[in-house]
Amino acid sequence: MTDTNHKNHYTENVQDHLKEVESLLHKHALVEEVVHKQELPRQDRHALLDTLLHKQHLAELQRKLEGLHPADIAYILEALPIEQRLLVWDLVKSERDGEILIEVSDAVRESLIATMNREELRAAAEQLDTDEIADLAPDLPQNVMRDLFKSLPVEEREQLRAAMSYPEDSVGALMDFNMVHIREDVTLEVVSRYLRRFDELPDHTDQVFVVDRDDHFKGVLPINLMVVNEPHMVVGELMLTDTIQLHPDDKAEQAAQSFERYDLVSAPVIDEEGKLVGRVTVNVVLDFIRTESESDLLNQAGLREEEDIFASVWKSVQNRWAWLALNLVTAFIASRVISIFEGSIEKLVALAALMPIIAGIGGNSGNQTITMIVRALALGQINAGNARKLFAKEIGVSGLNGLIWGSAVGLFAFLIYHSISLSLVMTLAMILNLLVAASLGVLIPLTLHKLGRDPAAGSSVMITAATDSGGFFIFLGLATIFLT
């Protein structure tokens, strides 16, 4: 009933807290270092470490942490190197373990969970809502999940099972079960009395859901509408029926776009029988969008997953190796293409110096096209009707760019090597390679999309491979025909 129920430890700049924690950790470490430098026998060292001074920093640190919001603790844990991170993790009061685990990134969560035993994990998970447990589930050991299932009431057990059954990118994976249901034949007065029985409403309750006796969804009653209307009004007269309804199997991205387009705070999730099964709230959508956009950026650089910046060297190598291996294969292929023309290069060694220009600019231009197309595909803006128009436009852009930059490289080649025919070959090769880049830049993502695969993943490697090998082949091939 009072504000102590609310998480009110907000902070405007979490980095200040981070600095404070780091300074306390540093003091703590200094003491340890002094103790170790004394080169005392192990048991004496231990005694000294137990001194007041030493404990004092840790106690201060613990007090500091207790005053922080779980999300801020999560942030601090992510920014600390592994040994300091685990020290802080040990100090965090165990009642908040669950909330913090939900907030940290996947990579860091793994490092924290690794330090917890079965009992601690079960206790941490039990503090959470069922939809949150479902989010944590992939990282929890099987026996912990079994314990959890046993300890949950029947209804929540069913919710957990349901939440875990949906794929990660579906609405079902985003939804929670913290809804307020009301009936349509009551007055606002009755609803008000009902709501006053809650200590607090679930977070993000901007509307309550109107259902019938069998949980069939009837409509929504925005709290704001309740507040501006007279108490004698009946729910059924005020409720909105023509609002967005999500389905557990919808794509999460589609739901996110609905939230963006219609500025929603929450939306009901309805199953195929028309029953209300859950709701999605804007905070989850915000996290989803941030995570998606970050994984797009990471994928573009070939990082398989979010990497804990303090992960071990070996873990990082594993995260990155697939991309390097893939690119190595395409580099080998390009290398073999060049070796076909070794004879020409021996005769005219300038070709070796000039060929990376053609390949490189082709790759850059192709990636620009791909980025455009992938974005338009994600927004659903490309279809059979306009694909041809787009293709024509990209060919036009490349043709024009080819003329401009082809002339530039032609001029460059002429200034250095004083050969008009070499310079013309450069120009022609540039135009052709940019046309290859444009065609494939449109075709590769469209084809991947048609095959039901994610056009964002892999398009970039393919186009770069094509413009590298293709660029070398076109340039060296033309040179072989016209120059040697």
Add this chain to the structure above:
Amino acid sequence: MTDTNHKNHYTENVQDHLKEVESLLHKHALVEEVVHKQELPRQDRHALLDTLLHKQHLAELQRKLEGLHPADIAYILEALPIEQRLLVWDLVKSERDGEILIEVSDAVRESLIATMNREELRAAAEQLDTDEIADLAPDLPQNVMRDLFKSLPVEEREQLRAAMSYPEDSVGALMDFNMVHIREDVTLEVVSRYLRRFDELPDHTDQVFVVDRDDHFKGVLPINLMVVNEPHMVVGELMLTDTIQLHPDDKAEQAAQSFERYDLVSAPVIDEEGKLVGRVTVNVVLDFIRTESESDLLNQAGLREEEDIFASVWKSVQNRWAWLALNLVTAFIASRVISIFEGSIEKLVALAALMPIIAGIGGNSGNQTITMIVRALALGQINAGNARKLFAKEIGVSGLNGLIWGSAVGLFAFLIYHSISLSLVMTLAMILNLLVAASLGVLIPLTLHKLGRDPAAGSSVMITAATDSGGFFIFLGLATIFLT
């Protein structure tokens, strides 16, 4: 008072609407084509175009559009090629011009505004809130802005001036002025009666703001807290005072992180005197995050701005040319590095075929490091204390990758060219270039950050330039020393 005040034309799949609009446009176009094929004199053709059939499709299209949410119309406009887009834009009823202009992307907005005259633009802008007018302002002609300023009431004129004065990436640019103020010494009963005088509360009113007589911010009263408490309670007893407060000059990204961390729906914006000047709502934050992440992706591919997929060839070339020019310069430099070693390549032409492998993998690895570091910098996770640790880790990762992939390329070279010394040079060059990539991958973004520049912009070009030229130099240099 009724739900007709709400924008309730939600749709679950806007792509269905797009298809319908396209099919109507297609029918319309078919009629025009038939008319033109008749090869009639111009005036007869015109008469025929005026036939019932022709008008009918347009009328049907107009009815369709009237039923759609402004955000959905914006979506459809973005997905249509330019001539069809303008046809649809003409059909949209003028009362909704303003709302739609706010929703479309910058690039498309420009194409729409270009078709409107001064009077139409003024009328469109007048439908909007002052914070929305401020968003539109950069795209509006000066004389329209002057007209607008003249037509606004004094208070709104001041708001507009304030909103326009903040830089694009500040909290001031995100805030709106649609707040409900209350005093702390009244009861919930009084607040309820006050709120009932509104037809509807502003969107995203999850809390009302408590201020004193001089607009000094005192705290917030969540609507949900109002709903669960008894009417005789006094605002001052219930209000929360320890909540997040934003300032107009704060970075927008920092505010976005607060919304994510604390799951906010709205937050007050307070000036330096402690007065409430506005509020930020989660829908604006959502748009901000989406736009930011898209511009990250676009920048990575060197697209200067969001590109209308149906922009003219010439416009697209302008959007993309700077990136290609920049990369061309770095390619020229790499080319000059290679030409230093033309003598060695003439003697051992295999070098020409192998050198792109070293340069390419160096670039990939460097970009992986940069992506990690830029992300950690954006989250504020890197500081003087841990930068050295990170550097050491990245060197370790590169060293290990260099050994692994260096051995692979060494083996590849041996299998093809049967020279152990060539193969050893390959391995050594790969290790060295990956170490260069790791060092610069950490140093470049940290340096840009220290200089107060955005580490995301430009890092990637610089690292690729370094690993290309560096890779060629290292490999050909080693080869010149040991092989020729």
